[in-house]
Amino acid sequence: MPKIIAICNKKGGVGKTITSVNLAVALVKQDKKVLVVDLDAQSNSTGILKSDRTLIEKYITDLFETTRLGGEYPEKSKFICTSDDGVDFIGSNTLLGNTEIGLASEMYRETMLKRILAPIGNFYDYIILDCQPSIGIITINALAAADEIIIPVQANDFFCLDGLANLMKYIKITQTHINPSLHIAGTLITKYLAHTNISKLVCRTVYENQSIPVFKTKISLSTKVAETAAVKESIFSYSPKSKAVLEYRFSKGGYGALSMKKLQMRMGNNTPLDINQEYEKTQNNENDELAQMFTPSSIEVQAKIKLLLMRVILKIFLTPLTFR
Numbered sequence: 221m222p223k224i225i226a227i228c229n230k231k232g233g234v235g236k237t238i239t240s241v242n243l244a245v246a247l248v249k250q251d252k253k254v255l256v257v258d259l260d261a262q263s264n265s266t267g268i269l270k271s272d273r274t275l276i277e278k279y280i281t282d283l284f285e286t287t288r289l290g291g292e293y294p295e296k297s298k299f300i301c302t303s304d305d306g307v308d309f310i311g312s313n314t315l316l317g318n319t320e321i322g323l324a325s326e327m328y329r330e331t332m333l334k335r336i337l338a339p340i341g342n343f344y345d346y347i348i349l350d351c352q353p354s355i356g357i358i359t360i361n362a363l364a365a366a367d368e369i370i371i372p373v374q375a376n377d378f379f380c381l382d383g384l385a386n387l388m389k390y391i392k393i394t395q396t397h398i399n400p401s402l403h404i405a406g407t408l409i410t411k412y413l414a415h416t417n418i419s420k421l422v423c424r425t426v427y428e429n430q431s432i433p434v435f436k437t438k439i440s441l442s443t444k445v446a447e448t449a450a451v452k453e454s455i456f457s458y459s460p461k462s463k464a465v466l467e468y469r470f471s472k473g474g475y476g477a478l479s480m481k482k483l484q485m486r487m488g489n490n491t492p493l494d495i496n497q498e499y500e501k502t503q504n505n506e507n508d509e510l511a512q513m514f515t516p517s518s519i520e521v522q523a524k525i526k527l528l529l530m531r532v533i534l535k536i537f538l539t540p541l542t543f544r
């Protein structure tokens with residue numbers, strides 16, 4: 221079964237596409253089989269992964285249409301292309317806007333992507349969904365199909381944080397009604413410039429929101445990364461020695477190891493904490509305290525001590541009275 225990761229934030233320009241493409245290439249470099257699905261009518265990841273669009277026969281739009289009409293899917297080779305970096309992808313085009321409107325009146329419209337991915341999922345270790353900057357039916361389809369979400373937040377724009385609460389609301393609704401196994405892998409800070417106040421301010425605000433985990437890895441603001449959008453290449457092929465290559469590898473163990481073990485949260489004081497360890501620690505402490513408080517033996521002991529104390533107090537007060 222593949223791990224399906226939605227790269228999602230309703231704010232535009234935060235690095236969803238750049239993250240989708242470069243995370244995919246990083247995983248391919250670790251010998252994983254990866255499929256990127258472009259779920260944005262702007263089709264930016266399609267552009268980077270395949271600059272010559274005339275070579276693409278079928279788009280995600282066509283697959284939504286087939287699912288809607290209940291028809292047969294075309295041959296895989298017609299809608300899955302492979303980039304020069306070895307990433308498989310399903311492209312998108314401007315017609316995805318029409319799909320969004322067309323799906324509005326369909327039954328089971330939220331789970332169409334899940335049905336599209338079901339027959340092809342087993343060929344991959346990871347499927348990465350590059351979402352559009354809005355919460356429409358296509359993005360809900362991504363949340364319904366995904367196992368986890370990465371939320372890129374750009375460190376040079378404070379407005380970027382405004383939509384987070386709203387996004388969380390949709391994630392919760394999706395978890396409750398459509399996809400209970402969906403979870404947030406973490407917030408990924410992008411376009412980070414260490415010495416700027418705005419980066420520090422955005423990071424501090426994100427760290428202080430303890431309900432959402434934050435990846436320890438931050439993606440720095442880099443002209444090389446910005447240029448990849450123009451040259452239509454991943455950072456791995458365009459500038460293999462740049463810092464962003466290391467950052468998108470998410471440490472030595474790669475994303476898989478990171479999402480399992482090294483997902484970290486930093487609090488306001490910048491102390492790195494392992495979320496799982498901390499969670500387990502607090503759970504254990506709470507459980508121990510509760511267990512100690514409510515074991516029958518401890519209740520009996522407490523009652524006996526109280527009785528003994530009352531007897532001692534009574535004796536102290538009553539003894540002088542009896543001698544008067």
Ligand SMILES: Nc1ncnc2c1ncn2[C@@H]1O[C@H](COP(=O)(O)OP(=O)(O)OP(=O)(O)O)[C@@H](O)[C@H]1O
Binds near residue numbers: 351
């Ligand atoms: N780390 C970075 N350093 C510099 N520029 C970056 C970085 N990450 C992304 N960019 C640039 O920021 C712009 C927006 O990035 P990207 O397209 O990945 O965002 P997005 O969230 O997918 O946008 P949209 O919401 O429109 O789909 C692009 O021009 C990209 O080259």
Ligand SMILES: [Mg+2]
Binds near residue numbers: 236238260264351
């Ligand atoms: Mg994008």
